[in-house]
Amino acid sequence: MTPGQPEGLDGVSLEVRELRRLQALAEAWRLLAPLERPEEVYRTVVETAKRATRAVSVLLFLYRPQEDALELVAAQGLSQEKVGFKLRRGEGISWVVLEKGEPLYLADVTQDPRVIFLSGRPQPGGYLGVPLRNAEGKAFGVLSMDTAGGVGEILPEEAFWIQALAEAAGLVLARIEALELAKAEAARAQALLELSLALEAARDPLVMAKEALETLLRLTPYHAGALYLFQEGTVRPAVIAGRYPEGFPRLYEEHPIHFGEGLLGHPRLWEGPVYVEDYARFPKALGPYAESGLRSALLVPLKPEGRRYGVLALGSFGKPVPYRPEDEGVLRMVAGRLEEALERLSHLDTLSRTREAALRALARALEYRDLETKGHTERVAELSLRLGRAVGFSDPEGLRLGAYFHDLGKLALPDRILRKPAVLQAEEWRVVRTHPEVGLDILKNLPFLPKTTLNVVLYHHERWDGSGYPKGLKGEEIPLEARIFAVADVYDALLSERPYKRSWTPEEAQKELGAQAGRSLDPKLVAVFLDLVR
Numbered sequence: 001m002t003p004g005q006p007e008g009l010d011g012v013s014l015e016v017r018e019l020r021r022l023q024a025l026a027e028a029w030r031l032l033a034p035l036e037r038p039e040e041v042y043r044t045v046v047e048t049a050k051r052a053t054r055a056v057s058v059l060l061f062l063y064r065p066q067e068d069a070l071e072l073v074a075a076q077g078l079s080q081e082k083v084g085f086k087l088r089r090g091e092g093i094s095w096v097v098l099e100k101g102e103p104l105y106l107a108d109v110t111q112d113p114r115v116i117f118l119s120g121r122p123q124p125g126g127y128l129g130v131p132l133r134n135a136e137g138k139a140f141g142v143l144s145m146d147t148a149g150g151v152g153e154i155l156p157e158e159a160f161w162i163q164a165l166a167e168a169a170g171l172v173l174a175r176i177e178a179l180e181l182a183k184a185e186a187a188r189a190q191a192l193l194e195l196s197l198a199l200e201a202a203r204d205p206l207v208m209a210k211e212a213l214e215t216l217l218r219l220t221p222y223h224a225g226a227l228y229l230f231q232e233g234t235v236r237p238a239v240i241a242g243r244y245p246e247g248f249p250r251l252y253e254e255h256p257i258h259f260g261e262g263l264l265g266h267p268r269l270w271e272g273p274v275y276v277e278d279y280a281r282f283p284k285a286l287g288p289y290a291e292s293g294l295r296s297a298l299l300v301p302l303k304p305e306g307r308r309y310g311v312l313a314l315g316s317f318g319k320p321v322p323y324r325p326e327d328e329g330v331l332r333m334v335a336g337r338l339e340e341a342l343e344r345l346s347h348l349d350t351l352s353r354t355r356e357a358a359l360r361a362l363a364r365a366l367e368y369r370d371l372e373t374k375g376h377t378e379r380v381a382e383l384s385l386r387l388g389r390a391v392g393f394s395d396p397e398g399l400r401l402g403a404y405f406h407d408l409g410k411l412a413l414p415d416r417i418l419r420k421p422a423v424l425q426a427e428e429w430r431v432v433r434t435h436p437e438v439g440l441d442i443l444k445n446l447p448f449l450p451k452t453t454l455n456v457v458l459y460h461h462e463r464w465d466g467s468g469y470p471k472g473l474k475g476e477e478i479p480l481e482a483r484i485f486a487v488a489d490v491y492d493a494l495l496s497e498r499p500y501k502r503s504w505t506p507e508e509a510q511k512e513l514g515a516q517a518g519r520s521l522d523p524k525l526v527a528v529f530l531d532l533v534r
Contacts, residue, residue: 028161028168038176042074045143045169050076053158055145056125059118060169061087061094062132062141066322070094070142072118078149079118092116094142097129101139103163104129109148123149130163132170134177143169191215205342206239212312212338213241220327222298222314228264229310235259238310245317248292255288262286263297263313270308273300273331275323279315296321298328300335304342312338376492377404383488387529391484395452399481402456405449406485409439409457433469436461455479460486463520483522487513487529490521510534 031048035041042060049058057077061070069086072079087094093114097104106127109115117123125148132141143166147154194215206227213225224242228235236252257264265284266274276282276297280290296316302309312335314327321327381403388399413435417428424432439457443449459473459482466474494509504512510530517523 028164029172032165032168032172035172036176038173041169041172041176045165046074046076049143049145049162049165052161053145054147054151054155055158056147056150057118057145059094059144059146060141061098061144063098063139066324070098082118085118087116093127094129094144097131097142097144098139101131101133101137103131103159105154105159109146117148119149121149125149125151126154128154128159128162130166132166132173134170134174141170141173187219191218208338208341209239209310209312210241212334213239213314216312216314216331216334217242219330220298220314221316221321222296222327223316225312225314227302227310227312228259230259230308233258235264243317245293248317251288251292255286257286262289263299264311266299269299269311270301270303272311273298273328273335275299275328277320277323293317295319298331300331302335302339302342304339309339309342376496377406380406380485380488380492383492383529384485386532387484387488387525388481390528390532391480391525393480393484395450395481398450398452399456399484401449401453402460402481403485403488405439405443405453405457406460406489407435407439408442409435409437411442412438433461436470452479452481455481456485458482460489462486464522465519468520478522483525487521487525490516491529491533506533 032041046058046060057079060074062073064071068089072083072085075083106112108124109127110122110124125146127146129142129144131139133139145162209227217225224244226237227239229238234256235258262284268274279285279294294315299311299313301311381400384399384403385396388396417431436458440454459478462468462473462478466472491509491513494504494512497503513526517526
């Protein structure tokens with residue numbers, strides 16, 4: 001030792017001690033840094049410590065905040081079969097190390113009443129416990145070695161090695177945890193994005209709920225989930241997802257429940273989310289459901305537009321799921337997305353019903369003005385859809401709208417022509433033949449109308465043999481949707497009574513339709529249509 005150099009209590013200079021500490025830390029970091037899984041770090045730390053020291057036992061405890069306990073996650077020596085053992089707060093000397101965040105050395109463990117002997121037999125020996133710290137310096141675990149039942153002394157170099165392993169392990173585990181959290185957050189964001197897209201595309205509330213529940217089960221540790229719709233009378237899940245015990249869903253038939261009973265009777269249900277750790281201890285627990293193994297539950301109400309719609313519930317079976325704020329957070333988020341989707345669906349339904357009423361009113365107005373038989377437009381729309389489905393037409397809604405709008409251009413025709421009781425003159429007939437293009441001109445700037453609808457409006461008077469108007473198209477030059485509509489339109493017109501004709505019988509109309517096949521109408525479509533109406 002150089003004269004004047006300060007010495008440690010063991011006679012070794014502080015400079016040498018620091019050099020040894022750094023060397024040990026570098027070696028520990030070299031061993032642990034490449035590891036990617038926490039379990040690999042646990043195992044490597046205790047195996048290395050046991051191999052490199054005279055320790056009888058090496059223990060690695062980690063703090064579990066959900067249970068407020070220290071859990072033994074890895075061990076070598078006398079206590080290795082105790083992995084999974086938990087120390088409640090204040091039990092054992094490891095809690096002293098964790099709470100103070102400083103190394104603790106005991107020359108003889110039998111002299112300290114705070115020591116718990118996992119082997120069950122007090123034996124003399126030395127003890128050294130050191131905290132594991134994260135990057136912020138917060139202790140989250142304890143690595144300890146002891147010689148109870150063996151040699152009674154822990155050498156300085158062994159202390160260096162244990163402290164170095166603890167320091168490296170703390171940083172490596174913190175790095176792995178941060179990486180896992182980042183991956184989990186990315187997976188959560190991806191799952192929520194996929195859910196949002198699925199909810200945007202869905203039109204069935206139960207399909208939406210299924211998507212929401214499956215997303216929740218991917219992002220939380222719960223086993224199963226359900227949607228309960230708020231209604232009078234007995235309640236059973238409208239949607240279920242996940243892993244249920246065999247026969248569990250049948251309990252709702254054998255033991256019906258109502259809102260206000262069981263979990264659906266939780267006093268804070270409609271203010272939720274609510275969490276129940278152990279269903280069997282819940283005051284409103286229903287015996288058959290408790291006996292089935294239902295343990296933990298997390299519920300959130302669905303209240304789109306402020307009305308009570310239903311409840312999303314997650315549950316575990318067999319073992320409890322500890323409460324985690326992140327589970328409640330994702331449940332709130334998913335429920336919010338689902339409520340938004342349900343509100344959008346409600347608005348779309350209102351718009352659809354409003355549009356449908358407007359279409360029917362327009363159809364009636366056109367019928368009254370053109371002296372058409374009442375209900376002609378709706379009947380033709382239905383017949384067009386039947387024929388379209390039979391031939392696999394890909395845009396039934398566009399076809400239906402085309403049926404409603406097909407004669408819109410007649411609104412621009414003067415009454416003296418449209419309602420003239422006599423035969424039209426050539427010039428008058430030329431004006432009538434403009435109504436498809438007038439109708440297209442009225443509708444073409446409406447962005448919600450598909451091309452199918454516009455084609456029906458413009459081309460519904462074209463004829464298979466090319467003698468129609470306004471373009472004189474022939475055969476398959478005429479868009480399929482217009483050919484489909486023409487068959488339905490002619491058939492209903494033949495069956496309808498008009499001021500200038502009697503109503504034909506179905507047999508007469510079908511015979512005439514057959515006669516028009518290949519002349520004014522597509523012969524293949526006529527054949528399919530006749531099969532439908534016969």
